[in-house]
Amino acid sequence: MAARHILVLVTGDPMKSARPGEAIRMALGLGSGTHRVSVVLRGPAAALLFPEAEESACADEVEKYLPSLAEALDPGFYVERAALEGRDLAESEFRIVPVDPPDIAKLMARADRFVIF
Amino acid sequence: MRAVHHDRRKLGLLLSTGPEHANLDTVTRLSNTAQRQGHDVYLYLIDEGTRCLDTPQISQLPKQGAKLFVCAFGAQKMGVPIDSRATFCGLVVLSDLIAGCDRFLAFN
Numbered sequence: 666m667a668a669r670h671i672l673v674l675v676t677g678d679p680m681k682s683a684r685p686g687e688a689i690r691m692a693l694g695l696g697s698g699t700h701r702v703s704v705v706l707r708g709p710a711a712a713l714l715f716p717e718a719e720e721s722a723c724a725d726e727v728e729k730y731l732p733s734l735a736e737a738l739d740p741g742f743y744v745e746r747a748a749l750e751g752r753d754l755a756e757s758e759f760r761i762v763p764v765d766p767p768d769i770a771k772l773m774a775r776a777d778r779f780v781i782f
Numbered sequence: 783m784r785a786v787h788h789d790r791r792k793l794g795l796l797l798s799t800g801p802e803h804a805n806l807d808t809v810t811r812l813s814n815t816a817q818r819q820g821h822d823v824y825l826y827l828i829d830e831g832t833r834c835l836d837t838p839q840i841s842q843l844p845k846q847g848a849k850l851f852v853c854a855f856g857a858q859k860m861g862v863p864i865d866s867r868a869t870f871c872g873l874v875v876l877s878d879l880i881a882g883c884d885r886f887l888a889f890n
Contacts, residue, residue: 667881687798687829687856694873695880778880780796780888 668699672776674769678709679721685710686723686730688782693734703776704734704742705769711748714757735759743772792822794883796876797831798890805889810839812887813848823848824883826876827868831889832856835867844868851875 673692679685689704696702712718718727735742741760754761764772773779793816799805813823825848827834832852834840844850844867852862854870864870880886 669881671880684798684829690855691828691873691876695877698874698877700877700880778886780890782798782890 668701669777670701670703670775671695672703672705672773672779674705674707674773674779674781675710675713676707677782679713679718679723679727680709681722683723683726684782685713686721686726688780689713689723689730689734690726691780691782693730693737696734696737702734702737703772704738705745705764705772706742706748707745707769708748711744711752714742714744714759714761715752716756731759743769745769790820790822791884792824792882794879794886795823795825796886796888796890797825797827797834798829798888800830800833801837806834806837806839809889810843813843814846817846817848824851824879825849826851826853826879827856828853828876829856830860832860832862835862841867851879 673688675685675688677685692702692704706713713727741762743762743764746763746765749763795809797805797809813825816823825843835852850868852868852870854864854872857864857870
């Protein structure tokens with residue numbers, strides 16, 4: 666079967682919901698085969714990449730799946746620039762690529778499939 | 783009688799929201815319409831979407847020919863019994879659906 670480029674766009678708040686953690690698990694699962702996966706974090710979902718995620722509603726998923734997913738992502742996690750305001754990128758252990766909404770639109774247009782969580 | 787079309791296509795659907803969300807109705811109608819037009823429908827329930835397995839809307843889809851898959855991990859988390867109502871599986875199946883379907887729509 667054809668390998669696809671899949672974009673997973675995560676918008677949920679990990680401090681309030683476990684759904685962003687499920688998105689991370691899914692992205693890792695989809696990317697573990699032949700598909701190429703990109704992950705975009707918007708709004709409160711950016712918290713997944715910072716220390717506060719250890720206290721989030723999906724702390725288990727973050728601990729289990731996020732490091733492996735991070736290794737699979739090239740060039741890293743795309744994160745909405747506005748969601749990074751007031752944050753110190755050095756506090757995150759992950760590669761972060763800040764993007765603006767037009768960049769996100771381009772990424773979505775380039776992908777073969779996209780899933781919003 | 784089911785219509786047969788030469789341009790038969792495979793439609794993949796992902797549902798991750800629970801029965802209380804309007805997505806259930808949208809997915810059901812979309813699935814029914816696609817099947818009436820002679821297309822193949824593959825539905826994957828994940829996360830809170832696994833709870834939709836108990837709804838009359840979803841349970842009637844396989845009878846009409848839709849292929850129904852449920853994330854086993856999600857079902858376990860949501861307390862959905864694993865039985866013969868659907869194919870309980872992992873993300874490998876979702877990965878195959880994404881690769882193999884002509885169109886893939888996610889309802890989250």
